[in-house]
Amino acid sequence: MATNLKTANPELSFPSQSGNKTIVLAGATGGLGLEIAGYLRQRKAHVKALVRENSAPAAIATLQQLGAEIVRLDYNDAEALTEACKGGACVVSALSGLRDVIVEAQTKLLQAAVAAGVPRFIPSDYCIDFTRLPEGSNRNLDLRREFQKILDKAPIKATSVLNGMFTDLLTGEAPVILFNLKRVLYWGNADQLMDFTTRANTAAFTATAALDPTTPRFLKIAGQVASMRDLRDAASEVTGEQFGLLWAGTLGMFGLMIKLAKTFSPAPGEVFPAWQGMQYLHNMLSGLPKLDHLDNNRYPEINWTSVKAVLAKKAEAEKS
Numbered sequence: 001m002a003t004n005l006k007t008a009n010p011e012l013s014f015p016s017q018s019g020n021k022t023i024v025l026a027g028a029t030g031g032l033g034l035e036i037a038g039y040l041r042q043r044k045a046h047v048k049a050l051v052r053e054n055s056a057p058a059a060i061a062t063l064q065q066l067g068a069e070i071v072r073l074d075y076n077d078a079e080a081l082t083e084a085c086k087g088g089a090c091v092v093s094a095l096s097g098l099r100d101v102i103v104e105a106q107t108k109l110l111q112a113a114v115a116a117g118v119p120r121f122i123p124s125d126y127c128i129d130f131t132r133l134p135e136g137s138n139r140n141l142d143l144r145r146e147f148q149k150i151l152d153k154a155p156i157k158a159t160s161v162l163n164g165m166f167t168d169l170l171t172g173e174a175p176v177i178l179f180n181l182k183r184v185l186y187w188g189n190a191d192q193l194m195d196f197t198t199r200a201n202t203a204a205f206t207a208t209a210a211l212d213p214t215t216p217r218f219l220k221i222a223g224q225v226a227s228m229r230d231l232r233d234a235a236s237e238v239t240g241e242q243f244g245l246l247w248a249g250t251l252g253m254f255g256l257m258i259k260l261a262k263t264f265s266p267a268p269g270e271v272f273p274a275w276q277g278m279q280y281l282h283n284m285l286s287g288l289p290k291l292d293h294l295d296n297n298r299y300p301e302i303n304w305t306s307v308k309a310v311l312a313k314k315a316e317a318e319k320s
Helices: 031-042 057-066 078-085 099-116 139-153 167-171 199-210 228-239 251-264 274-286 307-319
Strands: 022-026 046-051 069-072 090-093 120-122 160-162 183-186 194-197 218-220 224-226 244-247
Touching: 022 031, 022 099, 031 046, 031 057, 031 199, 046 057, 046 078, 057 069, 078 099, 090 099, 090 199, 099 139, 120 199, 139 274, 160 199, 167 194, 167 307, 183 228, 194 199, 194 274, 224 228, 228 244, 228 307, 251 274
Parallel strands: 022 046, 022 090, 046 069, 090 120, 160 218, 183 244
Antiparallel strands: 194 224
16 A cells, blocks of 8 residues: 655745754756755755866756855866865765766765765765665666765765655656556566655755754655555546556566666666666565665655655646
């Protein structure tokens, strides 16, 4: 059965917090990074946004409009990176990429944070619980595991935010809810529970955690815990049309499909080729990375967005 939580309020108001409110934000020009910056500014934090010289001008302009301090730098310049981190209460990473980013660039950022005396670090995890998956089961998550080993040896307090899957992906990038066919596609067990959190909720929670000096090593959140059967019911309710379940086979068969997709379309330089998205869904459907508890109530001012609310927004947009 789905666990439904309250619909998100786009204008969250956070209580003020004493102490250092300077947050160093890496990956600030990406979609998640921009949202984290926005929520930090709502909380009156001083945001030092680290941007590369080739970062999108439009994203930089948005950060400036939010009131963030723009720090242009090269991650290979250790001195400049350390200088940028000075005075920070926490370094938050929203970097996205492959090994050169998730392991190498984040390691340079971590070293700079330690050298600058920053007490806390939030890595770019924002995913299912990769610590419960066997090595080799997901390339992108293996990179996070590799960086985790480096982070846990560093003299700095670390906190990872785990949020399952971005609910927003259900409206397009994750071909699970087939709106044209009125079917929900799945492999394995239709009752397997999975964790879904919108990007906005993840950003709001991360921003709040960045300003909270008492965070533990892991924080786990989900806007809704739902099965494929629950996704079917939500799609039926918001569209007013009956959706059905479309069983595509066993998880073993799905795994074989992933191997074939990776063989014929490897796209090694892409962060999210088709086979990587399939692998992430396979992991979720296996139940292995299911979050064992939720920290949603840690910050009660955050209202959580359900799957139904996300699908309703898509349905309303298609009508207009």
